[in-house]
Structure formats: C-alpha cells, structure tokens
Amino acid sequence: MSERTKSNASLLAAIRQVHQDSSGRYGSPRVHAGLRKQGRGASRGRIERLMHRHGIRAIMASPRRVRTTDSPIAPNLIARLHRCREDPDAHSRSAPILSAMPLSVQPQHLKEIDVCGLSR
Incomplete structure (x- = not known):
C-alpha cells in the first residue's frame, strides 16, 4: 500500500469523525476548518474529493415552498378613480x-x- 493511500485512509477516518461530531451538518469547508484546528494539514480540495468519493455529504435544508392557498383579492380601500x-x-x-x-x-x-x- 502506498504512502498516499495510507494518508488518505487516516484522513478519511478524521473526516468521518469531524462529520459525525457535527451530526452530519458540516460540508467540506467546515470539515476542513475542523481538521485544521486539530492540526491535520490537508487542502480543502483533497477533503472535498475524499468526501465526494465516499458519499459524505452535509445535511441540507429542504427548499422552502409557498404554502398559501388561493386567497381573495384585497378590497380597494382607497377607491381612487x-x-x-x-x-x-x-x-x-x-x-x-x-x-x-x-x-x-x-x-x-x-x-x-x-x-x-x-x-x-
């Protein structure tokens, strides 16, 4: 096994730990910041690549949609002619x-x- 493969395996374990500590809310920028605080030096691109390859994704909010019903048109209170x-x-x-x-x-x-x- 090459040095890069070993390094990627240990980095992936650290990425999974930071991601798990955040309850799956952190994406690659925050995972990168968390690893830097721990003293692990790796580029954000490398972290992005490893996360993408292994299906590690941040939980994203669902898109908001309009929840109104058909409301009547408001009356013309000014009644300007x-x-x-x-x-x-x-x-x-x-x-x-x-x-x-x-x-x-x-x-x-x-x-x-x-x-x-x-x-x-």
Whole structure:
C-alpha cells in the first residue's frame, strides 16, 4: 500500500469523525476548518474529493415552498378613480396650483408636463 493511500485512509477516518461530531451538518469547508484546528494539514480540495468519493455529504435544508392557498383579492380601500380619459377637464382640477399660475410665470420644466394626455 502506498504512502498516499495510507494518508488518505487516516484522513478519511478524521473526516468521518469531524462529520459525525457535527451530526452530519458540516460540508467540506467546515470539515476542513475542523481538521485544521486539530492540526491535520490537508487542502480543502483533497477533503472535498475524499468526501465526494465516499458519499459524505452535509445535511441540507429542504427548499422552502409557498404554502398559501388561493386567497381573495384585497378590497380597494382607497377607491381612487382616474378620470383623465372620461373627463378632459379633470387635469385642471387635479393640479389647481399649476392651473392658477399663468404659463408665462411657470418654470420651463412645468410647462412641458403632459397631464392625462393633454398638453398645456
């Protein structure tokens, strides 16, 4: 048996121990950190490879899914009516400050506002 095989066998035993101590919750990054705390020097890639080959995996949370039922559409509590298309004069009532101001006094950016599809 080669030195690498012996080394992998002892490393695998240490990996299984750290994984078991965590109740199967640790993946390769945490197993690597745990082994480093113990003084075992091995790269994370090597630990990943050994864990993958021997089927050692972390317990993962199940994906969350929506658990609501078909709920009714919420009522319109504001009951706001948009009457721009129905009432062409609605723009003058919706912006009384601008309509009270003569066009010569209004700032340039306010003159170009198109309220409800009607230009001023």
